[in-house]
Amino acid sequence: MKKGKKRSSIMLSTILVTSGLYFSPVNFGTQVEAAAQTSVNPSIKAFDQKVIARVSAERIYKDIHFLSETIGPRVTGTEGEELAAKFIKERLLSLGYKVETQEFSVPDKMIGHLHTSDHNEVLVNIPSGSEATTIEGVTAKLFNAGLGKVTDFTAEAAGKIALISRGELTFKEKVDNAVAAGAIAVLIYDNINQPGPLNPSIGGNVNVPVGGITKVSGEALLQDVVAPGKTMTLNVTRIANAKSQNIIATRAPKQGKNHDIVHVSAHIDSVPFAAGANDNASGTAVALELANVLKSYPIEKELRFAFVGAEEIGLVGSEYYVSQLSKDEVGRSIANFNMDMVGTSWENATAIYMNTLDGKANIVTDTARATAARIGTPSELVLYQRGSSDHVSFHDAGIPAVNFIRREPGTANLEPYYHTPLDKIEHISLERLKEAGDLVGASLYSLIRK
Ligand code: BES
Numbered sequence: 001m002k003k004g005k006k007r008s009s010i011m012l013s014t015i016l017v018t019s020g021l022y023f024s025p026v027n028f029g030t031q032v033e034a035a036a037q038t039s040v041n042p043s044i045k046a047f048d049q050k051v052i053a054r055v056s057a058e059r060i061y062k063d064i065h066f067l068s069e070t071i072g073p074r075v076t077g078t079e080g081e082e083l084a085a086k087f088i089k090e091r092l093l094s095l096g097y098k099v100e101t102q103e104f105s106v107p108d109k110m111i112g113h114l115h116t117s118d119h120n121e122v123l124v125n126i127p128s129g130s131e132a133t134t135i136e137g138v139t140a141k142l143f144n145a146g147l148g149k150v151t152d153f154t155a156e157a158a159g160k161i162a163l164i165s166r167g168e169l170t171f172k173e174k175v176d177n178a179v180a181a182g183a184i185a186v187l188i189y190d191n192i193n194q195p196g197p198l199n200p201s202i203g204g205n206v207n208v209p210v211g212g213i214t215k216v217s218g219e220a221l222l223q224d225v226v227a228p229g230k231t232m233t234l235n236v237t238r239i240a241n242a243k244s245q246n247i248i249a250t251r252a253p254k255q256g257k258n259h260d261i262v263h264v265s266a267h268i269d270s271v272p273f274a275a276g277a278n279d280n281a282s283g284t285a286v287a288l289e290l291a292n293v294l295k296s297y298p299i300e301k302e303l304r305f306a307f308v309g310a311e312e313i314g315l316v317g318s319e320y321y322v323s324q325l326s327k328d329e330v331g332r333s334i335a336n337f338n339m340d341m342v343g344t345s346w347e348n349a350t351a352i353y354m355n356t357l358d359g360k361a362n363i364v365t366d367t368a369r370a371t372a373a374r375i376g377t378p379s380e381l382v383l384y385q386r387g388s389s390d391h392v393s394f395h396d397a398g399i400p401a402v403n404f405i406r407r408e409p410g411t412a413n414l415e416p417y418y419h420t421p422l423d424k425i426e427h428i429s430l431e432r433l434k435e436a437g438d439l440v441g442a443s444l445y446s447l448i449r450k
């Protein structure tokens, strides 16, 4: 499949060129001046300064680099996620925190490999519910099954791998029609251009292996593999008994006990094929920096950092974390600051959204607004009703919670790199990391300090 290979390398270089290198100089002076101009009690401003004078965008950036470039994708239950958890744990221990690892099981995961008989690899996503193959995989000719309607199949489909375009029917209907026609595996290709392979969720279990591929791959295979009658091999492995983990760091006031608890959370894991620089090495690295900045200031509330795994498969890590809190601890929990996607350089994402599950203000949004006014946070803060991140688990336990996330004001759009292989360090802004670190850091400190 020479043509297909050429195309994918052209696509890769286009991605690299269009993504460019975004590196903006940081003007820390502006924020310091803005804070100095407000008419707030000078001692409160001095507390803010203790935090924001120490928050280093460069340090945060370096950690994002390590997580997203050195480690790379940190898919739930894989070695990448575990390596990131180890890195975080070691850092927190070196900062002097009491650190705990919470391990939990995650559902089985399917890993796929797809290659042509002339040894070209094609990226493939395997939905849960697909059948696994033997180590050798299934090798067969492709059958062009159009949209996968009943009428798209002929007797020729039997014993072949059905290649089906996304559209009109559900993924499950396409697979069922292919099975009825005697196909031994199904590949579904996207009908829109997205950098990562299609993720065709098929609901329940089916008794053939199923994979999703990009539009570019599907169209290349149609030209190069279906017609000349080459074969393809699809390999599907089920990863069973996989584990994920949360890393919890705690700092309690020296005196007394039963203090109120403030939780900071960020998810460690990423989606497959994405380096997850913004989603969510950004939130992870800002939280690590705040752990550094707040490691020794006098406090009168307990500070807990929850670096959670398995967010991308349905908030599993944060649900587990919250489930392990005692009733008493839940009762003492006054706030959750969740950071997820705080560092994008996408130019339209000029607002910091404060997502709450019920769309209502709470102690976290109020604290952040007051802090932003004092320190002169340049971005607009928008209160918005949205779940989709770990604040949901805290909210469900009755803990006031907010997800801080950068979006386009008005539309609430996320960056175009979201959940794609383009979510890389090139699209991270030092300025915006500093803004998130200052805002959340000074807010936290205003709640926990003596
Ligand atoms: N980083 C996103 C956060 C997010 C928040 C995305 C709001 C979109 C809207 C998060 O990692 C994510 O991708 N969430 C999933 C849902 C989750 C429950 C699996 C999503 O929104 O698809």
Ligand code: ZN
Binding pocket: 271, 279, 312, 419
């Ligand atoms: Zn995500």
